[in-house]
Amino acid sequence: MSDPDIIVVGAGIIGVACALQLARQGRQVLVVDPQEPGMGASYGNAGHLATEQVFPIADLSILKRLPGMLLDPMGPLRLDWKYLPHALPWFVRLLLNLRPANYQRTVAGIRALNEGSLGAWQRLLHSIGRSELLREDGSLLVFERADSREALNALQQRMQQQQVPVAFWSGDAIRGAVPQLSDNIQGGLFFPGTGHFLDPYHVVCELVRAARASGVQFLKRQVLDGRVDAQGISLSTDQEPLSARQVLIACGAHSAKLTAALTGKKVPLDTERGYHLMLPNEHHRLPFAVTSLERKFIMTPMTDGLRLAGTVEFAGLDRPANMERAWQLHRLSKGLFREDLSAEGATPWMGFRPSLPDSLPVIDRVCDGKVLLAFGHQHLGLTQAAVTAEWVGELARGGQAPSLAPYRLDRF
Template sequence: MANFDTDIAVVGAGIVGVACALQLARQGKRVLLLDRQAPGHGASWGNAGHLATEQVFPIADLSILKRLPSMLMDPMGPLRLDWKYLPRALPWFTRLLLNLRPVPFGRSVAGIRALNEGSLGAWQRLLGCIGRLDLLREDGSLLVFERPESRVALQALCGRMQQQGVAVDGWSAQQVREAAPQLSEALQGGLFFPRTGHFIDPYRVVNALFEAALAAGVQFSSREVTGGRLQGDGVCLASSQGQVRARQVLVACGAHSATLVKALTGKAVPLDTERGYHLMLPAEHGRLPFAVTSLERKFIMTPMTDGLRLAGTVEFAGLDAPPSMQRAWQLHRLSQGMFKQDLNADGATPWMGFRPSLPDSLPVIDRVADGRVLLAFGHQHLGLTQAALTGEWVGRLAGGGDCAGAYRLDRF
């Protein structure tokens, strides 16, 4: 391949792909960003907006075994597995359970923690360099509980987080009321995480980074990448608008990454999707000063420029099944009783997106094929949180740097 269309083709224009594209362009590379959708229109458009640096534990623990029957039976539960998808999901769940053994579980915690510990600083650097620190509120977040019998579980969680170096403060019911007076007085207390925050609109974050990337020389092409192969000293991608020849390719297309990774590396990656839902309430402003999560109800409420976003639930049903928007509306029902006056759902809009998840809860951030193929996908619930730091790491990988073993492709 004597002639290249670009130095590096970045496949995927979500928050991770755009952050990486900007970083690579700032390093002087010619970057072509490819996606069948406009930037930020996948999972990055509708996530909870929470900078979740406190979430250092894997997506599941051994209690999932007790919940499997209810997952199959309750279509509105916080964790749902579509029984029709069970045969396809079974190998992934088997790997998930194997990773809950003490040694691999500890490895996952260490890997998540290493990413999360650097994430706030990375976001400060990234938004600072484009002059958009206003998009991030570094005001902490709160986990609340309602039932007196939940106090023991909350205290145990607090202890586990402190052991992992997470900054956390126990709050009484009075402290919760003082900080967020519109919340119900029935709340018993909670945990406050001062080193977290929230974005005022995740889609605006992607757009701001994308505009900065264009200004730095990144080219964007709206096309679907349908395959690829190593060729000569570069990579040839097949797309809906013809071939793209590049010295390097970065696969950063989230839940859609597995097929392209297999084509380029021959490696079958155990990637599945956790379908997440949100309900946006445009009539709600000023109810909360920061993101609030319910321990028992298992959902999060994040104040944003355009209203209050209720997000949560996990559904395993694959990439092809239609969304079940009743799950999004269920979030409004879950909010009832959390406030002194129920939330206004006038004009509310539901949404569903795909979280890319690997069974050890760690992303793949790696360079393979003699550096021709870079990988950055599988961030599960933490794509927004970890995107800025992932961009910095990918920048080092593109220049020949090594990847930490916890995130390597060959761990599978």
């Protein structure tokens, strides 16, 4: 193995996209992860290019929902009561960030990343000759109850205020485009500036292939600790130590410990545990991603079937997965289609989505440029990976990515 001049810690979609970008800039790049590339949260995300999601998952109504979050193990937003003492400081910070000025800064920060996401993905996939992995055919948010129309209208207005392309579709228009959906669908919002990936894990694999061809090396190893010295950085691992001139921390929900070791900054990073259920016999139900307003989950058509996803659970990194939450997604789908979805051969999954209390990632260069940071993208990691890689490439060059102030480490 040749000596790297930059080590990327994390082989998810963010780390791999950044590694490819850095290699193309002439850097000697080593990617380190205890798992094979793409086997963390990047393996099982919803596959939706969610450029329309410019608002945080939480608003002030979370206070009213807190009892249900604690008591309903199958609810769309779940807080494990055993995890509450650990999560409480994080939730306090989340609530503080819902104050009007803070909330608007969050929305502006998410929007700035999302507005650049589709173009960045187009450039990245074209550069590796795999543009067909992304379907740019929009997505749909549907509602079933007449009393939901007011909430949908309010959401449409808020989206338009943020310059998010959106159009109202009647129930008949929806069934004309998606005839498998039931007559219960009253209408919905169509987002033309979105899309979906046919297989998120395959996207990572194709980026890994391109990265290897550009000289990137991959090492399956656990990083335990690190320090900054005069020469650069040194990392201790579960085997021999590693060193380089620079490091990029891009290991998602596992980034806090190494960030603290290298920078001295304690980051309030938690995890939104996300679940999916893959239905292998449902290949032709939907032409694009469809989300239910009332049922609060998304259905994305993929090469291997139909993926149901979208629940959020706060229970930390150590508690075992509650796969009943994944199977609950199939129960939620009942009544959305003219004929119920088949769960034969279905496979459940759970992954950790890294989340900070202001719903913005950390993208920064610190420690005299020796430490680069790209983590905390919550449920928008896939959406924002390509644009993040472009920004990290600029940071590694010593330049300035566009308007990085909302994402800097020193905001904490």
